[in-house]
Amino acid sequence: AQKITQTQPGMFVQEKEAVTLDCTYDTSDPSYGLFWYKQPSSGEMIFLIYQGSYDQQNATEGRYSLNFQKARKSANLVISASQLGDSAMYFCAIKETSYDKVIFGPGTSLSVIP
Amino acid sequence: ETGVTQSPTHLIKTRGQQVTLRCSSQSGHNTVSWYQQALGQGPQFIFQYYREEENGRGNFPPRFSGLQFPNYSSELNVNALELDDSALYLCASSLGTYGQAPISYEQYFGPGTRLTVT
Numbered sequence: 001a002q003k004i005t006q007t008q009p010g011m012f013v014q015e016k017e018a019v020t021l022d023c024t025y026d027t028s029d030p031s032y033g034l035f036w037y038k039q040p041s042s043g044e045m046i047f048l049i050y051q052g053s054y055d056q057q058n059a060t061e062g063r064y065s066l067n068f069q070k071a072r073k074s075a076n077l078v079i080s081a082s083q084l085g086d087s088a089m090y091f092c093a094i095k096e097t098s099y100d101k102v103i104f105g106p107g108t109s110l111s112v113i114p
Numbered sequence: 115e116t117g118v119t120q121s122p123t124h125l126i127k128t129r130g131q132q133v134t135l136r137c138s139s140q141s142g143h144n145t146v147s148w149y150q151q152a153l154g155q156g157p158q159f160i161f162q163y164y165r166e167e168e169n170g171r172g173n174f175p176p177r178f179s180g181l182q183f184p185n186y187s188s189e190l191n192v193n194a195l196e197l198d199d200s201a202l203y204l205c206a207s208s209l210g211t212y213g214q215a216p217i218s219y220e221q222y223f224g225p226g227t228r229l230t231v232t
Contacts, residue, residue: 004156037223043202045157045223091156101147101170102206102221104156 002026004092004105011110013082020067021077021108023092031097034075036066039089039107048090051075082112117141118207118224126230127195135190135227139207145169146188147221148180151202163188195231202226 005024013019025034036048051059051066059066067076079086093104117140127133139146145164149157159172163182177193186207192199206221 035221042225043228044225045204045206047220047222050220093156101159101162101172103159104149106156 002105003103004094006092006105006108008108009106011108013079013110013112015084015112015114016081018078018080019082019110021079021090021092021110023075023077023105025073025075025092025094027073027094027096029096033095034066034068035093035095035102036064036075036077037091037093037104038086039091041088045091049077079110084112084114086110087112118205118222120203120205120224120227122227123225124228124230126232129195129197129231131195131231132191132193133195133229135192135203135205135229136187137190137205137207137224138187139205140222143207143209143222144186145208146182146186147206147208148188148190149204149206150174150199151204151226152198153201157204160190192229197231200229200231202228 003026007022032053034051038046038048049059049061049064049066051068058068063080065078089107089109091104091107093102095102119138121136147162148160150160151157160174161171162169166182179191182188204223204226206223208221
C-alpha cells in the first residue's frame, strides 16, 4: 500500500480564494509526523507545515493550515487567500518514528488563476 | 534561503560514468538525507547519514553510495550511471531525533543538482 496518497494531480483556484489539497496516509506506527512541502518550478523544496500524530490541535502557519483527521488518516492542506506565487507542486510526506526516512506522496500541482 | 547548499547545479554525464554530488548542511544540523526526484514524481529516499554513519537506506542499488564528513557535509556517489539516473537530486539537512517522537522534525532542502545521463 502507498504510504502517502494525493488523489488530485492538478488543481486550479481563483486568486484570493481558499483551496484544500488532499492527503491520506497509511501507517501502523502510533508515532509519526506529517509534512507539507511546496516545490516551485525552480525546483527547491520549501517546508510549509508540520503535524505530529500526538498533537491535539491542527497545525497552522500563516495562510497554511493542516486539517488533521487522525481516525481517517487524513492530513489535508488548506491554503487561504491564494496568491499567484502559490502556483507550484505541493507534496505531502510522512516520517514514522520506526523508520529514519521521510516518504513523499506523488504531489499535487496547484495553479492560481488571476 | 535554508543555508543548505549543493554542487554542482547541473551536470551532464554519459552512461557508464561515475558522478559525485555534494551537499553542505545547515549549521547545527547533524543529519543529511538524499533524495532522487524523477520528472513529475515525488522525491524518493536514497539514504540518510547521521553523525557520519549511514542511518537508513531506500530501495536503491549499491552503486549509490555516500559519505558524511565531520563537519556534517555529505557526498552522494553514483557509479555505472544509467539513463534512468537522470533526475533532480535533493539533499536535506536536519537535526536527528531518532528513536523519539518526531517533534518538529524539519528537513531543510538544498536547491538540488539536476543530473542528465545521456
